Amino acid sequence: MTIVISFLTGIILGIVFSLLKLPIPAPPNLAGVMGIVGVYTGFLLINTLF
Template sequence: MGVVIISFLTGIALGIVFSLLKLPIPAPPNFAGVMGIVGVYAGFVLINNIM
């Protein structure tokens, strides 16, 4: 769980840096894009747990 929290906090810090530097966010800018990434991860985990 510690790795998840560190990853989340790192993401927040990078989001702040990208915003302050007026750079485009290196992630999908909408919820549908984020859910696509979650879906790819879920599919990967699902297949690895089945096989």
């Protein structure tokens, strides 16, 4: 449920930022998003193994 709420909150904030003509506080392309996912995955991997 937390994931769904986070996703919906992100959508709402994306709409607000777009309507206010503000830059989004996140990478504007898939490569940037995948970098964040990679950092998080690496963090989880190390914490799981050690």
